[in-house]
Amino acid sequence: MINFRNDYSDICYSEILDYIKEHLDELNPGYGTDSHTKIAENLIKEKLGDNDVDIYFIPGGTSANILGASLGMRPEESIISARTGHIEDQEAGAIEACGIKIETIKTKDGKLTKDKLQEKYKTFTNEHHTVARKVYISNTTEVGTLYKKGELREIYDFCRENGLYLFMDGARLAHALVSKKSDIKFKDLTKLCDIFYFGGTKNGLMFGEALVIVNDDLKRNFRNLQKQKGAMLAKGFVTGLMFERLFMDDLYIKGAKKAYLLAEKLSTSLKDKGFDLAYEFSSNQVFVKVSDKDVEKWEKFAIFESCGKDNDYNIVRLVTSYKTSKEDIEKFIENI
Amino acid sequence: MINFRNDYSDICYSEILDYIKEHLDELNPGYGTDSHTKIAENLIKEKLGDNDVDIYFIPGGTSANILGASLGMRPEESIISARTGHIEDQEAGAIEACGIKIETIKTKDGKLTKDKLQEKYKTFTNEHHTVARKVYISNTTEVGTLYKKGELREIYDFCRENGLYLFMDGARLAHALVSKKSDIKFKDLTKLCDIFYFGGTKNGLMFGEALVIVNDDLKRNFRNLQKQKGAMLAKGFVTGLMFERLFMDDLYIKGAKKAYLLAEKLSTSLKDKGFDLAYEFSSNQVFVKVSDKDVEKWEKFAIFESCGKDNDYNIVRLVTSYKTSKEDIEKFIENI
Amino acid sequence: MINFRNDYSDICYSEILDYIKEHLDELNPGYGTDSHTKIAENLIKEKLGDNDVDIYFIPGGTSANILGASLGMRPEESIISARTGHIEDQEAGAIEACGIKIETIKTKDGKLTKDKLQEKYKTFTNEHHTVARKVYISNTTEVGTLYKKGELREIYDFCRENGLYLFMDGARLAHALVSKKSDIKFKDLTKLCDIFYFGGTKNGLMFGEALVIVNDDLKRNFRNLQKQKGAMLAKGFVTGLMFERLFMDDLYIKGAKKAYLLAEKLSTSLKDKGFDLAYEFSSNQVFVKVSDKDVEKWEKFAIFESCGKDNDYNIVRLVTSYKTSKEDIEKFIENI
Amino acid sequence: MINFRNDYSDICYSEILDYIKEHLDELNPGYGTDSHTKIAENLIKEKLGDNDVDIYFIPGGTSANILGASLGMRPEESIISARTGHIEDQEAGAIEACGIKIETIKTKDGKLTKDKLQEKYKTFTNEHHTVARKVYISNTTEVGTLYKKGELREIYDFCRENGLYLFMDGARLAHALVSKKSDIKFKDLTKLCDIFYFGGTKNGLMFGEALVIVNDDLKRNFRNLQKQKGAMLAKGFVTGLMFERLFMDDLYIKGAKKAYLLAEKLSTSLKDKGFDLAYEFSSNQVFVKVSDKDVEKWEKFAIFESCGKDNDYNIVRLVTSYKTSKEDIEKFIENI
CATH class of the missing domain: 3.90.1150.10 (Aspartate Aminotransferase, domain 1)
Structure with missing residues (x-):
C-alpha cells in the first residue's frame, strides 16, 4: 500500500535517533534548563536572524496551540480564527477548555484576509460580545494553502493597528517555507507575527514543536503557563536534543x-x-x-x-x- | 559530581532506544491507534491480571494528573489532596485551570489516611462548598513514603462508600512496587483505586505515563478529553513502542x-x-x-x-x- | 417617544412591588431556603402539573443560561446551538468561560430542526472533536419565532435517542405560551425538554428567572453550582416573593x-x-x-x-x- | 425568637422600596446605561473624594468576588487569600471555576499582614508554581475583625512594590467604616487598594454591591467581563436606583x-x-x-x-x- x-506516520529521521543515541550516557538538568535546549534555541535564533525572541520546545501541536492561544489572555478576551482553523475544528474544544471563545470567519481556502478580518472585527461592538484580542492563522493551512508575504503583512499590520496579537500555527511551517508558491523566508518570520511555531512532529521528529515568542508582552511567565498546560516535559533535554539536531544543518x-x-x-x-x-x-x-x-x-x-x-x-x-x-x-x- | x-536526568534505557531503532522504517497510524500501542496495553493488562481496564499512554506526569483529576468531573465537583500532593504543590495551577478546586488536607508524611479523609469529608456540608468527588493520592508520595495495602484498602473503601473516585498518581509507582516496605503487587492495583498510572518518565523512558482506568464510569470518551488537554501525541506509536518494550520483560x-x-x-x-x-x-x-x-x-x-x-x-x-x-x-x- | x-425597560408590575412592601417587616432565612421560595416553587409545579421537578430562582438570564448550559457537563462535552442562539451570540463568551465549546448550526429563522440537528450530530465522529451532550434552544427565539409542539417533540425525541440533554432558554417563554401561533401549554413543558426556565426579567419582574429541572440526572448538587456561578442571592426570598406573586394569579x-x-x-x-x-x-x-x-x-x-x-x-x-x-x-x- | x-434576613430599608415605587412608571435603557446608575456612581465618587475611579453595580457578593478576583488576570496568575477568606472558604469553588488557583495563608484572626504576605510571596520561586498576581482581603473579615489604616497601607505598599493587585471584599465595608476600632475614612479607600466594593446586600438593599475600580490597568473592558460572569442585570437601573437612594443621604x-x-x-x-x-x-x-x-x-x-x-x-x-x-x-x- x-x-x-x-506526514506523521514515521518515527523520525534516522539522524535524530542517532543523535539521541550519541548522548545516551549524559545526565541533564530537567524541564528544559539543559544545554541542548539552549543550543537549539540559539540555532533557531540564528536561522531567524533575530536574537530578541524567546523560544520554548513543546511536546505537540495541540499543546502548542493551547499555549499560543491562551498566552497573555484576560478572561473577557477571545481569539479570531477561520472556521477550518485547527483550534476551531480539530482540537476537541481545547481552547474553550481554557475559557476562551473562538470567534470564527468563514473562508473559501482556509485563509484569513485583512478584509475578512476587518469585517469581523467591526462586529465586536459592545459588552454582550467578547473582546477580540488575538488572531489565529495556520501556515500552511489545514487545506494545504499558504500565505504570501504581502498577505501576511496586511494581516499583521491590521492586528497591530487594533491591538490584536497574531498567532501563527506552524505545524507545517517547513512545508510553507519550501514551497515555490511562498515568498516568505526565515528572516521574515519575526516581522510578520507575534508568536508562531516550527512544527517538528510533521517534519521528522518523534514529537515536538518550537514555539517562538516575538512580542515582548507575551514573554512574561511563559514557563509557568507551559507547566500549567502539561506542556513541560521533565526530560525537556530530549526535545532539546532533537531540535538541536534538526537545526544543526539543513535537516x-x-x-x-x-x-x-x-x-x-x-x-x-x-x-x-x-x-x-x-x-x-x-x-x-x-x-x-x-x-x-x-x-x-x-x-x-x-x-x-x-x-x-x-x-x-x-x-x-x-x-x-x-x-x-x-x-x-x-x-x-x-x-x- | x-x-x-x-530520577529523570537520563535519556532512557538503551533497550528502549534500540527498540525504537529496530522499528525505524515502519509507518503507523496516528494518535495511538497503532498495533504497538495495542500490544503495550495488552502487556500491562496481563501484568495487572485484569482485562477489564482501559489503558492510554500520556506524554508526561502533569498531563496524566490533569487527565486523572478532570476525568468525569462535573463543574461543581472538587478533588481532595494532601497539601504536599503534586497537583496542589507542583503543577502551577494545572488543576484549577480546568476549573476544579483542590480541597487540601495537612499531613505529616505526605499520606492521606482514612481518618483524615473522613474528617475532611464531613466539612462539605452545604452549597457554599464544592462537592467532593475525587481523592488524589500519590504512591510513592512526594516525600518518598508509600501506602501499605491495608491503608490503601481503607481509603478506597471509604471512597466507594461515599461516591468518591480514587485517583493514584503513579509517577513513581514502580518505586513503590519494588520497595521492601510495600506489600502491594501488580495484581492488587485494580482492586485498590479507580484510576492510576505507571510512570515511565521517572523510570527510564524518554517520556510517557501509562494511565489505567479501572472504573467504568470513567471510561467514556477518554480520548476526546486526552486530545482536549493536549495529551494525545500524533505519533502515539512512539509512546506505544516504549511501553511495549518496558513491559515486554522485567525492564x-x-x-x-x-x-x-x-x-x-x-x-x-x-x-x-x-x-x-x-x-x-x-x-x-x-x-x-x-x-x-x-x-x-x-x-x-x-x-x-x-x-x-x-x-x-x-x-x-x-x-x-x-x-x-x-x-x-x-x-x-x-x-x- | x-x-x-x-421588554425590560420597566421596573416591574406594581403588583410585585406592592407584594414586596406587604412583607417588608419579615425576616427570612437566606439563600432561597425561605417559605416564599417554597410557595413559589409549588405554584409553578401546580401550573406545570408536575411535582417531580426541581425549581430554582436565578437572578438573570445570563446566569440562567450559564447554569443551564454547564449543569451536568463533563469537560469533554459540548453544547449545540443555533448561531443566533443567545449563548453563542449575546453572552460575551459566558459559556466558553465555563470551559464549554458551543457547536453551532446555521438557521434561517433562529430555530433548530430535527434534521439540522441530526446532520450536525453526524459530524461528531472522533476524538478530535468534542462530545456533543446538550442542545440549546430558545423559545421564543432571538428573532421572535417559536416552536410548535410537534417540532419540539421531534427535537426532544432525537435528543433522548442520542443521549443529549435539551435545554430551553425561556427568557421569553411567556411570550411563546400566549402566542396564537403556539400550541404548547404549561402542562406540555416538562414533557418536551430536560431543563428550561420561565423568564421574569422580560415579563414584569425587577429581575429573576425560574429554572425548572426535569431530568433527574441534572438535579444533583444544583445549589452548589448555583452558588459557584454567582447565581445564589443571599436574599433569595426577594426573588421567591416576586415569583410567588407572579404565579399566584394569572399575572x-x-x-x-x-x-x-x-x-x-x-x-x-x-x-x-x-x-x-x-x-x-x-x-x-x-x-x-x-x-x-x-x-x-x-x-x-x-x-x-x-x-x-x-x-x-x-x-x-x-x-x-x-x-x-x-x-x-x-x-x-x-x-x- | x-x-x-x-445581616441579610430583611428585605430592605423602607426608604429603598419607597424610592423604587416613586420611579415605577419610568422606562430606562438597560444594562446599567441609565441615568440612575450614573447618579449613583457620582454620589459614590463624591463620597470617595475621587473622580478617577470606575464604578459598577453587581447583583451579589459572589459575583462581585468572581469579578474582583478574575479581572485582569492572565491564565498563569493566582490570587493570595487567608484560609478563612470568603473566596477560599464560602464560594463553592467560584474562583477556581474561573481557572484561578487561590494560594492560601493561615491566620489567627482572618487578617493578612504584610509579614505573612511577604513570607508567602517568597514561595513563588519557579515555574512549578503559579505566578501570584493579586491579593484578596475582606474588611470586615469573615470573623468580624477589621484592618487599621496602617495595616492596610503596609499591605498595599507591599503589593505595589511587587506588582500585585490588592482586592478588598467590602461585603461588610460599611460595618468596618462605622466601627470605633477603625480609623479608615471614605476618602482613604481609593488610596489603600486597587479594587474594592461597598456591599449593599448586608446593609439594607434587596441585593447589590458597588464595585469600585481604582487601578487603571483593571478598568479596560470591565463591562464585557461583567456580562460574561452573569453579573449584568438587564434592569440594571433597579440596582442603580437602590444605590442612588443609599448614597443620597447617610442611609x-x-x-x-x-x-x-x-x-x-x-x-x-x-x-x-x-x-x-x-x-x-x-x-x-x-x-x-x-x-x-x-x-x-x-x-x-x-x-x-x-x-x-x-x-x-x-x-x-x-x-x-x-x-x-x-x-x-x-x-x-x-x-x-
Missing part, C-alpha cells in the same frame, strides 16, 4: 523540500489525468476531487483520508512526507 | 529495583553516620536532615535538591535511579 | 398576552402599510425591513434597535411589553 | 452604625456575664465561646449560627443589623 495518509528544510517536490509531481500528474484539485496546489497536502467509484478503486493500493464532499465528488487528501518515495508517486499515478 | 538530583521493575537497593544502602549509611531522615525510608527518594555546614560541604561533590527547613536543619533530597552506581553511593558516603 | 426598545400570563396582542396589531398594520417582516410574526418581537430613510424618520418619534441588514434594508426590531399602550401602537402606525 | 442569624452609614452600637452593647454584656469572645470585638459580627449546654439553652429564644469548635467550646456567631432592636439585645442578655 502506498501511504498518503499523513529541517531537506525533508520538507523532498515532500514538496513529490507533492508537486503528484498534483501535476493528477491534473494531467483530468482530476480537479479542491484547493490550489501549494504544499505537501494535495486535495483532489474524486468520484465514489475512484475512491473505491484507489483504496485498493493506497492509504489516504477523505475530507467531506463537494457536490458529487469526494475531497480526498493525499499527503507526502520525507518518507514518501518517487516510486510511490509513480506507482500511484500508474494505478489510478 | 555524584548525581542525586532526581519496568529491574531499573526501579536497582534504584531501591542503592537508596536503601544510602539511607542505612546515612543513619549509621548519625544523620536523621526527615521521613521514614521507603523508596528511591531519601530525605535527610542536614546542617547548613554539611550542605555546603556536600555540594562540592554531589548534586541534590534542598526542600525546605526543619528547625535548624535543611531537608535534603537524595534520589537514586537505575543510572546511579554502587560507586556513587560509596563515594558519597566516604565523602560526607 | 414611543418605546419599542425592548405571568396577563402582561405577556397584552404585549402579544399589541404586537399582532403592530405587525398587521406594518404589513398593511407595505412593510415586509424579516421573520414570520409570532410573538412580541416584530422584525421589520426598513429603508435607511424610514429608519431616520422613525427615530424621530420612536425608540428601537436595528439588528443588521438584509440587502438594502435595515432589520428593525420593535418590541412590545405590558407597558406598551394601544395608543403607542396607534400613534406609531399613524406616524410612519 | 431574637434574630442574630445574619449607607446610618443602619450600619445602629448595628454597630447594638453589637458593642451585646459584646460588652457578654463579657460582663463571663463569656469569652473568640475574636476581638470590632464590628457587627460577635463571635463568642459557648458551652454545649448554653448553646442548647440559647436556641430556645434566639436564632444564630455555630461556626465550629474551640476545644470544649462552640464558637457562636451573633450578628446585628439595622433591623435589630435595643429590646432584642436586652431580652437576649436577660435570658442567657
Whole structure:
C-alpha cells in the first residue's frame, strides 16, 4: 500500500535517533534548563536572524496551540480564527477548555484576509460580545494553502493597528517555507507575527514543536503557563536534543523540500489525468476531487483520508512526507 | 559530581532506544491507534491480571494528573489532596485551570489516611462548598513514603462508600512496587483505586505515563478529553513502542529495583553516620536532615535538591535511579 | 417617544412591588431556603402539573443560561446551538468561560430542526472533536419565532435517542405560551425538554428567572453550582416573593398576552402599510425591513434597535411589553 | 425568637422600596446605561473624594468576588487569600471555576499582614508554581475583625512594590467604616487598594454591591467581563436606583452604625456575664465561646449560627443589623 495518509506516520529521521543515541550516557538538568535546549534555541535564533525572541520546545501541536492561544489572555478576551482553523475544528474544544471563545470567519481556502478580518472585527461592538484580542492563522493551512508575504503583512499590520496579537500555527511551517508558491523566508518570520511555531512532529521528529515568542508582552511567565498546560516535559533535554539536531544543518528544510517536490509531481500528474484539485496546489497536502467509484478503486493500493464532499465528488487528501518515495508517486499515478 | 538530583536526568534505557531503532522504517497510524500501542496495553493488562481496564499512554506526569483529576468531573465537583500532593504543590495551577478546586488536607508524611479523609469529608456540608468527588493520592508520595495495602484498602473503601473516585498518581509507582516496605503487587492495583498510572518518565523512558482506568464510569470518551488537554501525541506509536518494550520483560521493575537497593544502602549509611531522615525510608527518594555546614560541604561533590527547613536543619533530597552506581553511593558516603 | 426598545425597560408590575412592601417587616432565612421560595416553587409545579421537578430562582438570564448550559457537563462535552442562539451570540463568551465549546448550526429563522440537528450530530465522529451532550434552544427565539409542539417533540425525541440533554432558554417563554401561533401549554413543558426556565426579567419582574429541572440526572448538587456561578442571592426570598406573586394569579400570563396582542396589531398594520417582516410574526418581537430613510424618520418619534441588514434594508426590531399602550401602537402606525 | 442569624434576613430599608415605587412608571435603557446608575456612581465618587475611579453595580457578593478576583488576570496568575477568606472558604469553588488557583495563608484572626504576605510571596520561586498576581482581603473579615489604616497601607505598599493587585471584599465595608476600632475614612479607600466594593446586600438593599475600580490597568473592558460572569442585570437601573437612594443621604452609614452600637452593647454584656469572645470585638459580627449546654439553652429564644469548635467550646456567631432592636439585645442578655 502506498501511504498518503499523513506526514506523521514515521518515527523520525534516522539522524535524530542517532543523535539521541550519541548522548545516551549524559545526565541533564530537567524541564528544559539543559544545554541542548539552549543550543537549539540559539540555532533557531540564528536561522531567524533575530536574537530578541524567546523560544520554548513543546511536546505537540495541540499543546502548542493551547499555549499560543491562551498566552497573555484576560478572561473577557477571545481569539479570531477561520472556521477550518485547527483550534476551531480539530482540537476537541481545547481552547474553550481554557475559557476562551473562538470567534470564527468563514473562508473559501482556509485563509484569513485583512478584509475578512476587518469585517469581523467591526462586529465586536459592545459588552454582550467578547473582546477580540488575538488572531489565529495556520501556515500552511489545514487545506494545504499558504500565505504570501504581502498577505501576511496586511494581516499583521491590521492586528497591530487594533491591538490584536497574531498567532501563527506552524505545524507545517517547513512545508510553507519550501514551497515555490511562498515568498516568505526565515528572516521574515519575526516581522510578520507575534508568536508562531516550527512544527517538528510533521517534519521528522518523534514529537515536538518550537514555539517562538516575538512580542515582548507575551514573554512574561511563559514557563509557568507551559507547566500549567502539561506542556513541560521533565526530560525537556530530549526535545532539546532533537531540535538541536534538526537545526544543526539543513535537516529541517531537506525533508520538507523532498515532500514538496513529490507533492508537486503528484498534483501535476493528477491534473494531467483530468482530476480537479479542491484547493490550489501549494504544499505537501494535495486535495483532489474524486468520484465514489475512484475512491473505491484507489483504496485498493493506497492509504489516504477523505475530507467531506463537494457536490458529487469526494475531497480526498493525499499527503507526502520525507518518507514518501518517487516510486510511490509513480506507482500511484500508474494505478489510478 | 555524584548525581542525586532526581530520577529523570537520563535519556532512557538503551533497550528502549534500540527498540525504537529496530522499528525505524515502519509507518503507523496516528494518535495511538497503532498495533504497538495495542500490544503495550495488552502487556500491562496481563501484568495487572485484569482485562477489564482501559489503558492510554500520556506524554508526561502533569498531563496524566490533569487527565486523572478532570476525568468525569462535573463543574461543581472538587478533588481532595494532601497539601504536599503534586497537583496542589507542583503543577502551577494545572488543576484549577480546568476549573476544579483542590480541597487540601495537612499531613505529616505526605499520606492521606482514612481518618483524615473522613474528617475532611464531613466539612462539605452545604452549597457554599464544592462537592467532593475525587481523592488524589500519590504512591510513592512526594516525600518518598508509600501506602501499605491495608491503608490503601481503607481509603478506597471509604471512597466507594461515599461516591468518591480514587485517583493514584503513579509517577513513581514502580518505586513503590519494588520497595521492601510495600506489600502491594501488580495484581492488587485494580482492586485498590479507580484510576492510576505507571510512570515511565521517572523510570527510564524518554517520556510517557501509562494511565489505567479501572472504573467504568470513567471510561467514556477518554480520548476526546486526552486530545482536549493536549495529551494525545500524533505519533502515539512512539509512546506505544516504549511501553511495549518496558513491559515486554522485567525492564519496568529491574531499573526501579536497582534504584531501591542503592537508596536503601544510602539511607542505612546515612543513619549509621548519625544523620536523621526527615521521613521514614521507603523508596528511591531519601530525605535527610542536614546542617547548613554539611550542605555546603556536600555540594562540592554531589548534586541534590534542598526542600525546605526543619528547625535548624535543611531537608535534603537524595534520589537514586537505575543510572546511579554502587560507586556513587560509596563515594558519597566516604565523602560526607 | 414611543418605546419599542425592548421588554425590560420597566421596573416591574406594581403588583410585585406592592407584594414586596406587604412583607417588608419579615425576616427570612437566606439563600432561597425561605417559605416564599417554597410557595413559589409549588405554584409553578401546580401550573406545570408536575411535582417531580426541581425549581430554582436565578437572578438573570445570563446566569440562567450559564447554569443551564454547564449543569451536568463533563469537560469533554459540548453544547449545540443555533448561531443566533443567545449563548453563542449575546453572552460575551459566558459559556466558553465555563470551559464549554458551543457547536453551532446555521438557521434561517433562529430555530433548530430535527434534521439540522441530526446532520450536525453526524459530524461528531472522533476524538478530535468534542462530545456533543446538550442542545440549546430558545423559545421564543432571538428573532421572535417559536416552536410548535410537534417540532419540539421531534427535537426532544432525537435528543433522548442520542443521549443529549435539551435545554430551553425561556427568557421569553411567556411570550411563546400566549402566542396564537403556539400550541404548547404549561402542562406540555416538562414533557418536551430536560431543563428550561420561565423568564421574569422580560415579563414584569425587577429581575429573576425560574429554572425548572426535569431530568433527574441534572438535579444533583444544583445549589452548589448555583452558588459557584454567582447565581445564589443571599436574599433569595426577594426573588421567591416576586415569583410567588407572579404565579399566584394569572399575572405571568396577563402582561405577556397584552404585549402579544399589541404586537399582532403592530405587525398587521406594518404589513398593511407595505412593510415586509424579516421573520414570520409570532410573538412580541416584530422584525421589520426598513429603508435607511424610514429608519431616520422613525427615530424621530420612536425608540428601537436595528439588528443588521438584509440587502438594502435595515432589520428593525420593535418590541412590545405590558407597558406598551394601544395608543403607542396607534400613534406609531399613524406616524410612519 | 431574637434574630442574630445574619445581616441579610430583611428585605430592605423602607426608604429603598419607597424610592423604587416613586420611579415605577419610568422606562430606562438597560444594562446599567441609565441615568440612575450614573447618579449613583457620582454620589459614590463624591463620597470617595475621587473622580478617577470606575464604578459598577453587581447583583451579589459572589459575583462581585468572581469579578474582583478574575479581572485582569492572565491564565498563569493566582490570587493570595487567608484560609478563612470568603473566596477560599464560602464560594463553592467560584474562583477556581474561573481557572484561578487561590494560594492560601493561615491566620489567627482572618487578617493578612504584610509579614505573612511577604513570607508567602517568597514561595513563588519557579515555574512549578503559579505566578501570584493579586491579593484578596475582606474588611470586615469573615470573623468580624477589621484592618487599621496602617495595616492596610503596609499591605498595599507591599503589593505595589511587587506588582500585585490588592482586592478588598467590602461585603461588610460599611460595618468596618462605622466601627470605633477603625480609623479608615471614605476618602482613604481609593488610596489603600486597587479594587474594592461597598456591599449593599448586608446593609439594607434587596441585593447589590458597588464595585469600585481604582487601578487603571483593571478598568479596560470591565463591562464585557461583567456580562460574561452573569453579573449584568438587564434592569440594571433597579440596582442603580437602590444605590442612588443609599448614597443620597447617610442611609449607607446610618443602619450600619445602629448595628454597630447594638453589637458593642451585646459584646460588652457578654463579657460582663463571663463569656469569652473568640475574636476581638470590632464590628457587627460577635463571635463568642459557648458551652454545649448554653448553646442548647440559647436556641430556645434566639436564632444564630455555630461556626465550629474551640476545644470544649462552640464558637457562636451573633450578628446585628439595622433591623435589630435595643429590646432584642436586652431580652437576649436577660435570658442567657
